[in-house]
Amino acid sequence: MSNISVFGKGNMGKAIASNFEDAGNTVSFVAENDQVATLGDIVVFAVPYPAVAGIIEKYRAELAGNKIIGN
Ligand SMILES: NC(=O)c1ccc[n+]([C@@H]2O[C@H](COP(=O)([O-])OP(=O)(O)OC[C@H]3O[C@@H](n4cnc5c(N)ncnc54)[C@H](OP(=O)(O)O)[C@@H]3O)[C@@H](O)[C@H]2O)c1
Numbered sequence: 001m002s003n004i005s006v007f008g009k010g011n012m013g014k015a016i017a018s019n020f021e022d023a024g025n026t027v028s029f030v031a032e033n034d035q036v037a038t039l040g041d042i043v044v045f046a047v048p049y050p051a052v053a054g055i056i057e058k059y060r061a062e063l064a065g066n067k068i069i070g071n
Contacts, residue, residue: 001023001024001025001026002041003025003026003028003041003042004041004042004043005027005029005039005040005044006028006030007030007043007044007051008029008046009029009031010046013029013044013047016044016046017029017044026040027040028040032051037062039062039063039066040066042066042067042068042069043063043066043069045069
């Protein structure tokens with residue numbers, strides 16, 4: 001099973017996280033003011049589109065090589 005990082009705990013983030021958890025994965029949410037040292041194997045962007053560029057800039061190094069799912 002995988003560790004999943006979900007940016008955005010709104011409608012989409014919670015629904016997507018629930019599906020991953022139901023399948024036995026471990027989910028961590030990342031909020032705007034968080035600064036996490038590592039991200040999961042799979043990263044979900046469940047945020048308004050204008051927020052995406054800032055997240056990529058902030059976590060450029062941590063995102064390298066990860067699988068990214070956007071909505
Ligand atoms: N709802 C749908 O049915 C649906 C369907 C398809 C696509 N989408 C798309 O999916 C995206 C999210 O939709 P939604 O309905 O889930 O929106 P939402 O309920 O408004 O949730 C957006 C979440 O993103 C968080 N957020 C904003 N900027 C962030 C950042 N820089 N880092 C981390 N989290 C951040 C917000 O946190 P705060 O509240 O703290 O600002 C909020 O928890 C949108 O682009 C939307 O167009 C939605």
